[in-house]
Amino acid sequence: MSTDFQQAREALGVRLRELRLSCPDGRLTGTALACKLGWPNSKVSKLELGKQTATSEDLQQWAIACGQAASYDELQGRLSGFESHIRSWRRQLTSGHKPVQDAHNDAQAKSKVLRAWESSWVVGVLQTPDYARAVLTRSVELHRSPRDIEAAVRARIKRQELLYSGSRQYHVILWEPVLRSLVCSPSVLASQLDRLSGVVGMDTVELGIVPLASPLKIPPGLGFWIYDDRQVVTETWHAELWLDDAEQVALHLRVWSTLREAAVYGPDAHNLISSARRSLG
Incomplete structure (x- = not known):
């Protein structure tokens, strides 16, 4: 805290x-x-x-x-x-997960340049419905919150409309273990990896993957979003942090830029995704 x-x-x-x-x-x-x-x-x-x-x-x-x-x-x-600034999950999830998804949809809709780093799972805006359902189900079980999973999945998937508006740019970096982490069933992960393969090359999305073997100047740490260099959103097990202090934003921008140095893009990113997909059999 x-x-x-x-x-x-x-x-x-x-x-x-x-x-x-x-x-x-x-x-x-x-x-x-x-x-x-x-x-x-x-x-x-x-x-x-x-x-x-x-x-x-x-x-x-x-x-x-x-x-x-x-x-x-x-x-x-x-x-x-x-x-x-500090939004505890206990209080946020009183009415279920859909209002939380709606809040993120609104924040991203108001932004033009969005940067993300994620070391644990595929970011919401790139998730398939089945992958989103698996992740949200685990969250409901962990927090013992209202079980509005299908409404929350629909709200999260609706966020993907922003990818095709042409009015904003997404710069997303994932750690390679995200591609192999079984936070869902192998078949659901396979479909999710196919989805990521299709994202590579989109004009509104720059998708980078940090290889597991790549030297890192800093530890991977927690995932986070940066909206228009003005606000950072990150989360812990007990709360979400919405930070708009200039120093905090600048710090997360440095972290993101440092991690980006270790990322690969285009065909190299596609090869990592394909390798993870083949490992599922």
Whole structure:
């Protein structure tokens, strides 16, 4: 969890404590507030110490219980401010995976030059429906989120319309292990590799592959997207990070450019994809 995110969460906790201690009818103890809300005492403590992220409902209930309902808008503004950058999967997936896919579709539609590095799986905009279904199914199982897999697959595949608009350029780099990683069945991976072969040579997509044997100046690290040199989107197991700080964007651009030095393109990239395809039998 980022230092900025944690500091913002702790600041929100301090504000919650101020509201508890300044109730119009007299200050409330943490125990009294927990009792009033029907919460365990530990929840009040964790929220005030910044050890747990409040939900919008938590903030509304807190403000009302402290007799200061009008403070809810301020509290929600604080929460929205830091969650716009750190979007936990637990909260994002409350309504399923389709809204997450829609958010990415919107972000890519608003961009003209898109750069991607991926070391784990084929990027969404180049996935086949079956490959997308396999990856999203694993995500649903991991996060125990609502099972809206088919709606999420349709939303992700809809993103591919952007490839054919002619108004944006995709510069995608994949690590060779992506071509061989069985995050799906062998037959689904075979079809996915056929799809990638068809992408090589598209005028709107520059697809590079970093060979496993290629010397790397830096470790592969996490995958990420860079939109118009203004925003970075990356993810961890617990959250998505949407970064628009100039230094962070510049850092990811350097990482992307460094990894690009090790990539191969055109016929060489096609040969790597074909080799992985033949290995499936």
